[in-house]
Amino acid sequence: MSTILECKGLTKTFGRKKVLSNIDLELETGKIIGLLGPNGSGKTTFIKLVNDLLTPTAGEIRIAGFKPGVESKKIVSYLPEKTYLNEWMKVEQIIEFFSDFYEDFHADKAYEMLQKLNLNPGDRLKTMSKGMKEKVQLCLVMARQAKLYLLDEPIGGVDPAARDYILETIINNYNKDSTIIISTHLIADIEKVLDYVIFLKDGELVLSSFVDEIRAEQGKSVDKLFKEVFKC
Amino acid sequence: MLRKLLKYEIKATARIFLPLYAVLFSIALINRLISFISPLEVQAPKIISMIIYITILVGMFVITFVMMLQRFYKNLLTEEGYLMFTLPTLPWKLIVSKLFIAIMWTIASGIAAYISIFIIFMDFTGISSLFTALIEFCGKLYTLFGLSSFLFTAEILLTILIGLASGILILYASMAIGHLFNRHKILASIGAFIALSTITQILFILLVSILHSLHIHDILLETTNFLNMEVTVHLGIWFIILAAGILATGYFVITNYILSNRLNLE
């Protein structure tokens, strides 16, 4: 198994506040991984660091051997928790944009997904609701044939039907050469879909294990374990 | 990748500028028509249409300026930045694509303003006499300076371009610095602009006084004895180009450093 993501002593501070401290991590290719932790535990900061949107205070990150940069961006498909689309564009224009900038983007796949979610490619993003925009973004991100998908809270704000579709999409798009990292604090919904989980607590890595190992060793679900680890 | 970025930057801006120019030209044309058909003693329609025209003309320059700020700020430093900075490209290419297109539209707006003035005031004989005058001017320039008149033209164009670039880049650098703050980013950007302009002026004064203390102007004046006025003027222009170029580079380096290493998207 090759390593898709490796962190050594990864630390990020904002001013005096330590948001991530000394994370050592090595993730194998071909897994669906849950990045779990309550709000403010450093999940988004971690994902932004991998995406080169932030620069580490200390330590280093390697994505398939590359430092965050042009080469890593070619193989990472990122779904932020923000809606980042240019409001003036139509959906089909943003699809063209993705086709132009990402070699691994498949426009036909994006159109197919949009259709399943009842979204009209001719609509302007300006006229869409927040939920619809999030779905458009998901289609764009999953229509890439990336090595690493980083999905930041993809099931946070959407309705149950869309959530099921998202999970289905994730299962359908999964292949042995790609890795999916999903950050969330709603574990019960996605536990079945995960191979592996990482727990972040106050910026520290407190657990990193296979889901079925946790269930076998602890005799409880990851969701239950999560609630025990993070009970206030 | 830079080519694609430029293409999208043009797409994103042309949808504003092209209709804007169309409106400007239409209003100019209406002005022309009104002054053509209305009798001499009726002034009101002429005045009203002229006021509208001037408002649109001023509005066009304001929009050109606002777009220059907005394309950088909104597209790179707000949520849209998540998309732009995860594209497989380097931050400097993002900056350069914004800069080139901003320069392009500034020049285009200037040209559009001239064209609209032509539409209102010029007739065909006027235009042709203008062209003959222009050709005459070039001819005179050539007889006066010879080949170096081409050099002059190139130098002046370069000065305009570099001047525009450094003017735009100081704004980019200010916004990048303002973005480092967690709150009141716009206020901080304005503060950064004031600080950068002040530093620039201090540096400029320093440079001039250094040159002064080196008696550069004496040397130049002396050189006129064995060289000529022309060389002095060339040297002067190149000094301006160099100074503006250094400033532009400085602002660019600041902007690029912040966007590469200190990105702080909300």
Added chain:
Amino acid sequence: MPWNFENDRPIYIQLVERIQLLIFSGTYPAGTKLPSVRDLANEAAVNPNTMQRALAKLEEDGLIITQRTSGRFVTEDEKMIKKARDKLVQEQINEFLVKIQDLGFGKEEVLAIITKMLEEMKI
């Protein structure tokens, strides 16, 4: 329809049991072709790797046979299926008997209750 899982045991073990049941109950009779890993994973709404692992376990037990070109099949060996089925029944009855013994019931007592209940079920 996503399958339901208990929270206290590994998911792959529960998948093995579910697919065993589907085979024993005749939903997937001997010799039939199974859906692909992806389709099965989708139906159960589970991770494809976990489904893969469950199928590998079933293959190890001999209930499933993989043909390299055409996919996975339920074994054609009906005896094998019957044996596995009997083993499952024996395991479950054994578990039940242990529990019931712990509660202090004797052999005759248990037999009597079961016979009585089975007779009632017939009606």
